[in-house]
Amino acid sequence: MEYHEISFDTVCRNCLSTLEIRSVYSLMCDSENDINRYKEMTEYDLMILIEKWRDRDGHKCEFCNSSNVMVYNLKVDDYEIYNVNRNIQKCEESNFLMLQFRFQKNGNGIELIPSGSPEINGLIFRYCSNEIYKFLLNSSGKYFKYNSLDVGGTHIEMMIKNDVKNSEIETKIEVFRSTGMSKEQVLVNLSDYLKQFRVFVPF
Numbered sequence: 761m762e763y764h765e766i767s768f769d770t771v772c773r774n775c776l777s778t779l780e781i782r783s784v785y786s787l788m789c790d791s792e793n794d795i796n797r798y799k800e801m802t803e804y805d806l807m808i809l810i811e812k813w814r815d816r817d818g819h820k821c822e823f824c825n826s827s828n829v830m831v832y833n834l835k836v837d838d839y840e841i842y843n844v845n846r847n848i849q850k851c852e853e854s855n856f857l858m859l860q861f862r863f864q865k866n867g868n869g870i871e872l873i874p875s876g877s878p879e880i881n882g883l884i885f886r887y888c889s890n891e892i893y894k895f896l897l898n899s900s901g902k903y904f905k906y907n908s909l910d911v912g913g914t915h916i917e918m919m920i921k922n923d924v925k926n927s928e929i930e931t932k933i934e935v936f937r938s939t940g941m942s943k944e945q946v947l948v949n950l951s952d953y954l955k956q957f958r959v960f961v962p963f
């Protein structure tokens with residue numbers, strides 16, 4: 761048996777409180793394969809899993825007692841599950857592309873900051889941004905807890921495997937962190953932005 765741990769930061773989606781200390785799940789694994797399973801997960805998938813474990817174990821926000829607490833900055837032992845520089849490097853070395861949208865509160869409104877691989881062409885952009893829109897549309901309401909404070913934001917990042925030879929595109933949500941914004945705010949903002957590229961998103 762080998763001892764491993766998954767550690768992470770938390771922020772309450774209900775009251776936006778954070779804990780100063782990192783939380784930890786200890787794991788006993790039979791083999792290196794067991795722990796590698798976690799290391800290979802995206803932050804989004806591991807976030808869902810750890811939040812499920814916390815629900816099962818009855819963990820709640822220490823300040824407002826809500827069970828709706830986001831986990832992020834996940835590490836398996838010393839390995840960072842999400843590392844933007846590692847993803848950029850992966851894109852430079854292979855046929856992966858990145859697309860990300862950051863929604864930031866800005867006074868009364870929301871500012872959308874898009875970024876991604878320079879190789880993304882119009883066709884791929886339209887397809888993938890539409891996939892992101894659909895993903896947000898279909899995401900659970902628990903991720904979208906509006907508050908009127910100037911705190912919080914939404915960050916979504918997609919990794920795209922562009923198989924030019926077989927003209928196939930595979931997409932995977934890498935990161936989805938969201939606090940303090942309603943689903944409507946995020947969707948309206950994204951669809952307004954996408955209209956200029958003639959991406960007609962579903963309603």
Ligand SMILES: [Zn+2]
Pocket residue numbers: 772773774775776777821822823824825826
């Ligand atoms: Zn709370």
